[in-house]
Amino acid sequence: MKGTLISSDFVTDKGNNLRLLEINTDTQIYNAYTSSLDLSDIHTAINDNSITEFHLVWKENIHRTLAPLISESISANCPGITTYGETKVNKESIYPVIPSDSTDKFILRLAYDENAILDSTYAKKNSELYYLYVSASQSELVPEYYHSSSVHGVVDTLSGSLLENKAYTNIPDIIIREDSVQNTFTFLKSNGEDQNKEGFKTAVLGSTSGSNVIVQQYAIHSSSIDYGRVKSIREYGIIYDTDLKYTKIANGKVNSMFDIPTGSITEIVSASQAADGVDISDQAFVEVPKKHFYEYTTKPFKKYISDGVLGTEELLLTGSNDPNDNWIALHSASEGDVIDSFHFDGLPDSDDLDVIDDFFSEGAGIPTASYFSSASIEGKRSFFSPNNEGTRFRVSGSDDWTYIGGKSRILVYHSASNHTQYLPVDDISANSGVFLYDVAAFPENTASLYEVTEIEQVIFENKEEMIELDVEPDDVFFIKSGDANTRVISQMVHNIFLQK
Numbered sequence: 001m002k003g004t005l006i007s008s009d010f011v012t013d014k015g016n017n018l019r020l021l022e023i024n025t026d027t028q029i030y031n032a033y034t035s036s037l038d039l040s041d042i043h044t045a046i047n048d049n050s051i052t053e054f055h056l057v058w059k060e061n062i063h064r065t066l067a068p069l070i071s072e073s074i075s076a077n078c079p080g081i082t083t084y085g086e087t088k089v090n091k092e093s094i095y096p097v098i099p100s101d102s103t104d105k106f107i108l109r110l111a112y113d114e115n116a117i118l119d120s121t122y123a124k125k126n127s128e129l130y131y132l133y134v135s136a137s138q139s140e141l142v143p144e145y146y147h148s149s150s151v152h153g154v155v156d157t158l159s160g161s162l163l164e165n166k167a168y169t170n171i172p173d174i175i176i177r178e179d180s181v182q183n184t185f186t187f188l189k190s191n192g193e194d195q196n197k198e199g200f201k202t203a204v205l206g207s208t209s210g211s212n213v214i215v216q217q218y219a220i221h222s223s224s225i226d227y228g229r230v231k232s233i234r235e236y237g238i239i240y241d242t243d244l245k246y247t248k249i250a251n252g253k254v255n256s257m258f259d260i261p262t263g264s265i266t267e268i269v270s271a272s273q274a275a276d277g278v279d280i281s282d283q284a285f286v287e288v289p290k291k292h293f294y295e296y297t298t299k300p301f302k303k304y305i306s307d308g309v310l311g312t313e314e315l316l317l318t319g320s321n322d323p324n325d326n327w328i329a330l331h332s333a334s335e336g337d338v339i340d341s342f343h344f345d346g347l348p349d350s351d352d353l354d355v356i357d358d359f360f361s362e363g364a365g366i367p368t369a370s371y372f373s374s375a376s377i378e379g380k381r382s383f384f385s386p387n388n389e390g391t392r393f394r395v396s397g398s399d400d401w402t403y404i405g406g407k408s409r410i411l412v413y414h415s416a417s418n419h420t421q422y423l424p425v426d427d428i429s430a431n432s433g434v435f436l437y438d439v440a441a442f443p444e445n446t447a448s449l450y451e452v453t454e455i456e457q458v459i460f461e462n463k464e465e466m467i468e469l470d471v472e473p474d475d476v477f478f479i480k481s482g483d484a485n486t487r488v489i490s491q492m493v494h495n496i497f498l499q500k
Contacts, residue, residue: 003240
C-alpha cells in the first residue's frame with residue numbers, strides 16, 4: 001500500500017466561499033501543526049490490512065521534524081509493524097527511488113516524485129487541477145480563471161466578479177501565474193475610474209500568450225483587508241491505497257509574512273513610472289512591483305530557490321597574493337577570465353550533488369597538502385529570483401553582508417558534528433557553530449575560522465542579478481566576506497550549473 005503527503009491551500013473569496021488555490025507535495029508541515037497530527041486513518045489501514053512493514057520516503061531539509069513524529073505514531077499505534085525502513089532523498093531530487101510495494105508493506109512518500117501523476121500533473125500544474133473541477137461542473141470550488149491550451153482548449157470562468165476588488169485601491173484584481181513554475185505571480189490592478197470589466201479583461205488577455213499562463217481572479221475576503229494581512233487556510237492530508245482514499249491529518253490558518261500595503265497601487269506605480277518619464281494614464285492596468293509578492297500571498301520564503309552569488313559581490317582575479325588587489329564584480333567577469341582558486345585537499349571532484357552533499361571530513365582545519373591555485377571561468381549565467389528575494393549572511397567581526405543564493409553550497413566547519421562539509425546557505429542558522437574557513441591565513445594558520453553570526457532572507461527593492469559560474473579545474477572561487485577582504489571558500493557553482 002502506498003500513500004502520499006499533500007498540502008492544500010484555500011482562500012476565502014469576497015462572498016465567503018472557500019476556493020482551492022493549489023496542492024503541493026514535497027510539503028513541509030510547520031511546527032504549529034505537528035502537535036495535533038491525526039494519523040488514525042493510517043493506523044486503521046495498517047492494522048486492518050495486516051501490514052508488517054512501514055517505509056518512509058523523505059527529505060532531511062524539509063521533513064526532519066515530521067519524519068520521526070510519523071514513525072513514533074506508527075510505532076505506538078500499529079503493533080503489527082515489525083520492520084521500519086526509510087529512504088532519504090536529496091533536497092534537489094525530483095526522482096526519488098521508491099521501494100517496491102507489496103500487500104504487507106505501507107510506503108508513505110513525503111518527497112516529490114516527477115514520475116507520479118499527482119505530483120507532475122496536479123500539484124505541478126494548476127491548469128490541470130482547476131480543470132478537474134471545471135470538468136466536474138464544480139468550478140465554484142476553485143478561483144475564476146482563464147487558460148488556453150491544445151489539451152483542454154479555452155477554459156474561461158472569469159465572470160462578473162472580475163473587478164470586485166476595484167473599490168480597494170491597495171488590492172490587486174488579477175493574478176497572472178506561470179502554470180508549472182512555483183512562486184511566479186504577476187499581480188495586476190485596473191487603472192482608471194471608468195474601467196469596465198470587458199475592456200479590462202480584453203486588455204489583460206491581450207497582454208498574455210502561451211499555454212503556460214493562467215489568468216486568475218485575485219480572491220480575498222474583507223476580513224483579510226480589515227485585519228491588514230492576507231489569510232488562507234492550509235490543510236495537510238494523505239492520499240493512500242489503490243482507490244485513492246484521503247484523510248486529513250492537520251489544518252490551520254496562515255497569514256502573509258508582511259502587512260498588505262496601504263497606499264494606492266496605481267498611485268505608487270504612477271509615481272515610479274513618472275520618475276522614468278512614463279505616463280500610465282492610458283494603460284488599462286498596472287503591474288504591482290515584484291517586491292510585494294509576500295504581502296499579497298501567504299507563501300513563506302521558499303528555500304533553495306536560487307543559485308549563485310549576487311552580481312555585485314566580488315571575486316579575486318589571479319596574479320596577486322594581496323587580497324586587496326584585483327577584485328572584480330561577478331557581473332563584470334567573463335568566460336576565459338583566470339581567477340584565484342584553492343585546492344582544498346580531499347574535496348570530492350564530482351558534478352553529482354548527492355556526492356557533494358554526502359561529503360564530509362572529520363575535524364576543523366585545512367589539510368596541509370592544500371595549496372593556492374588558479375581556475376578559468378568556463379561558463380557564466382545570470383539568474384533573477386522571482387520576487388526580488390535573496391539570502392545574505394555575516395561572519396563574526398564583520399559589518400559587511402555577503403549576498404548569495406540559498407541553494408548555493410559553501411564549505412564550512414560544523415562544530416556540532418565536528419565535520420568539514422558543504423552546506424546550502426539555506427541550511428545554515430546563525431550562531432549555530434557553523435564557521436567559514438579563512439583561506440587567506442593559510443598556510444601559516446590552517447584553522448582560522450569565522451562563525452556565521454547572522455543570516456537572513458531579504459527582499460530587494462529591485463530585481464537583482466545573481467551570477468552562477470562554472471570554474472575549472474578546482475571547483476571553488478573566492479568571494480569577499482568580512483571587512484578585511486577575507487577570502488573564503490565559496491560554493492561548487494559548476495556542479496549545480498552543469499546539472500541544469
